[in-house]
Amino acid sequence: MQPALADGGASYDDCMLLGLRDARNAVASDYIQRSCYALYRNSAMLLPRERAYYECILQNMPGAREQFAIMRINQICSRRGQL
Numbered sequence: 001m002q003p004a005l006a007d008g009g010a011s012y013d014d015c016m017l018l019g020l021r022d023a024r025n026a027v028a029s030d031y032i033q034r035s036c037y038a039l040y041r042n043s044a045m046l047l048p049r050e051r052a053y054y055e056c057i058l059q060n061m062p063g064a065r066e067q068f069a070i071m072r073i074n075q076i077c078s079r080r081g082q083l
Contacts, residue, residue, distance in 0.1 A: 012040035022069040030062050031074065053081030057070055 015036035023029040035054040038046060046054070056077035064070045 001066050009031065012036055015040055015058065019071050022062040024063060025067070027069060028064045028070050031057050031070070035061075049081045049083060051081075053077050055081050056080050 015079060016033065019032035020029055023032060037050040038054045039051065039058070042050070056057070057073070060073050060077065064073055
């Protein structure tokens, strides 16, 4: 699970550090970066389904290497978030 959403900038940086430390692919890194931004810099604007999607990405995308795996993770998180 990611750090609490209350701490603005520090939590965003923590999210980025946690998510990107095991990043193995530029596309996966982009998904992680966008998810951290949405959850920690734009959280007031998110619908619950969007929050679920971004949390799923952050829980499952780090460490993904292959393009196929990255796309499947995105599809599954999209279904879970009902996007």
